[in-house]
Amino acid sequence: MVYNLKGCMACHKTDGTSEIGPAFNNIYGSKVNVKEDGNAKEMVVDDDYITMSIREPQKQIVVGFEKTPMAQMNLTDNEIKQVISYIKSLK
Numbered sequence: 001m002v003y004n005l006k007g008c009m010a011c012h013k014t015d016g017t018s019e020i021g022p023a024f025n026n027i028y029g030s031k032v033n034v035k036e037d038g039n040a041k042e043m044v045v046d047d048d049y050i051t052m053s054i055r056e057p058q059k060q061i062v063v064g065f066e067k068t069p070m071a072q073m074n075l076t077d078n079e080i081k082q083v084i085s086y087i088k089s090l091k
């Protein structure tokens with residue numbers, strides 16, 4: 001599974017506890033507060049948002065997780081699709 005393979009686990013948990021990054025369970029469809037160029041914004045977690053979070057992790061930073069930057073992960077479009085369906089499946 002991409003999620004395990006690519007090391008997302010190192011920073012993201014799926015049981016609701018935050019490690020270095022936000023937990024993945026229950027985030028799909030939820031609203032998150034992010035900062036883009038220092039401006040606060042509210043985003044809905046959907047396919048586009050997740051894709052952007054992976055492709056350009058530094059563009060929008062989730063409020064409360066500013067301390068450690070997310071690593072640039074090189075995923076193919078197909079791997080990103082798999083990660084999105086995985087995140088969707090988490091309750």
Ligand code: HEC
Pocket residue numbers: 003006007008009010011012020021022027032045049050053054057058060061062065066068069070071073075083
């Ligand atoms: C080095 C630690 C690290 C790794 C590895 C990592 N992330 Fe992250 N991730 C973060 C941090 C920190 C944030 C919050 C700050 C931000 O938005 O950049 C984040 C934010 C996110 C968000 C936005 C979450 C939200 O609640 O809005 C998504 C989606 C995401 N990561 C997906 C992934 C995926 C998929 C992988 C594996 C391919 C991955 N991350 C690997 C640290 C990491």
